[in-house]
Amino acid sequence: MKTSTTVQTKDRIIEAAIRLFNQKGFSGTSVREIAKEANVNVAHISYYFQGKGGLLEQLVSDFYEGYIQMIESHIQHMETRHAKECLLHVVFDILSYQHENRQLTRFVYREVTIDSTLIREIMSTYLTKEKYLFQLIIEKGKSTHVICKQLSLSSFMIQLKSLLMMPYLQPQYLTEVLYINPSEPYFYQTYYKELSRSLHHLLEPNEPALDPHLKLMMSSN
Template sequence: MGSNSFFTTKDRIIESAVQLFNQKGFSGTSVREIAKAANVNVAHISYYFNGKGGLMEHLVSRFYEGYLRILEKGYERLHGTTAKDCLLQLIFDILSYQHEHRQLTRFVYREVTIDSTLIREVMSTYLTKEKYILHLIIEKGKENREFSHFPLSHFMIQLKSLLTMPYLQPQYISEVLYLQPHEPYFYRAYYQEVKTWIISLFDRKQEQIAAI
């Protein structure tokens, strides 16, 4: 019972911190405000996270650990399906994961735009793994002639922009696609938009291959 109560306390701190960080920003939120919103003592935040900085590190790591699990599951499918289908399913799973944890996703994506030592250290680890897995999927697609050579770096930048934009620029998504990122249906509808781009890219490459 004791451990369960501790878990509940920690979970309340995390939930309250994410909400406040999204509303007021990381620097604009005090530890006392988090403790009050979570209905816990300030000392609990020090105990579990060693302060606000440790809490932020925990949130960023928590998000990307889950994100990496999605990537790894996507890579496992590569041995039993086409690279195209593997990539599309991976993108759907990422959008689903982001939407399920949309408050945390919003905070993390906004926070990683700030150049700090912590963010650089955390991001270098996760981005390296992400690039590696996407590289493997793309390489299999090239080997199977599903699509021809194209700059992986350009593709990565475009894909990352599409994945993060709903949380960095939700108003733009609303104005251009008439989709509301906070709505339950959003990630499925947005996936269709991203899928259209992916397929058009593959189809374009297939046309180039046929012309050779």
């Protein structure tokens, strides 16, 4: 059984690693620096994570475990929901999840752009499952005639992932060029409204847009 001290030590190491990986990059951060930032012995990192590589794997896995579970929670209610409504709920919750874990999100999205054995494993598990879950929503929408039958899943995923990841891959562009602070709650809430309009025109360009709120702010789902 994990003791509270064990959990606290692991949490401090994880929080320190996220901060340093964002500031200096994964390759530019040493295990000693992480231990110093977390105020723990270097041996703790080897004991709990089997080194820096194991720590990286833990961070990425934790992020995607929460990400996929959140999407799955909406899929469970898909039978009783309009497909577009379900999709917009998912998108809103992804934006909220990313905002709540913004430092980890930024680090993970940067790592996903780097070709490595770990990232290829992630692609074959978490990201393939993500595509499958979105495919379920799209297929339901097509079968119930609320999503255009000609919509390409590949094209949809490329555009959706680009929109979701951009604020974390290019935060300096938002702050220095567009004068937007992506770390503020208003950003993802406003961004959701704009993103929902873009998705509507992509999914069914000839139909009037749904209310982008769709009671999302009040939903406890």
